[in-house]
Amino acid sequence: xxxxxxxxxxxxxAITYISVIAFSNFVFVLFSQTVRDIIWSFFKDAxxxxxxxxxxxxxxxxxxxxxxxxxxxxYHVIIFDIFGKESQIDGxxxxxxxxxxxxxxxKFYKKSYPLCNFAMVTKQKSSAKKIIFKxx
Numbered sequence: 001x002x003x004x005x006x007x008x009x010x011x012x013x014a015i016t017y018i019s020v021i022a023f024s025n026f027v028f029v030l031f032s033q034t035v036r037d038i039i040w041s042f043f044k045d046a047x048x049x050x051x052x053x054x055x056x057x058x059x060x061x062x063x064x065x066x067x068x069x070x071x072x073x074x075y076h077v078i079i080f081d082i083f084g085k086e087s088q089i090d091g092x093x094x095x096x097x098x099x100x101x102x103x104x105x106x107k108f109y110k111k112s113y114p115l116c117n118f119a120m121v122t123k124q125k126s127s128a129k130k131i132i133f134k135x136x
Contacts, residue, residue, distance in 0.1 A: 072122035075102040075133070077109070080117040089113065103134060110136050 075096045081087045092109060096102035099120075106118045121130040 070124075072099075072124075072131075073097065074122060075099060076121050076123075076130075077102060077106055078119045078121055078130075079109075079113075080119065082115050084117075087116070089116070099133070106134065106136060 075098070077092075077094045077096070079087050079089055079092070079094075093105060096105065102120050106120055109116070109118055118136055119132050120134040121132050123130055
């Protein structure tokens, strides 16, 4: 068999072999780099958005939960004697419209009357019970 006939019979195999190698290299590059980079960048950005959304929802839920929805308009200071019973001291202001003012007066009363305890309370319209905000 002549060498030229040998190469002519191998020519279709060589073309097929080179085509398979080239195609497999193309597929390898496509799935190992190109598609992976596209998917990775998408999920990286999507993951950041999901985390940011969860943080925003948590902060919003915390704001709604932590802040009282109905702010009282009237505060009262209740005086307790050393036995824990409600008592009255003449000349003390006990009704306030502002939380900070009531708290300031309570601290002053505690310094002036160290044997007494003081509670800042408010009444809810829907309930007869008093809600204690601060107690010293």
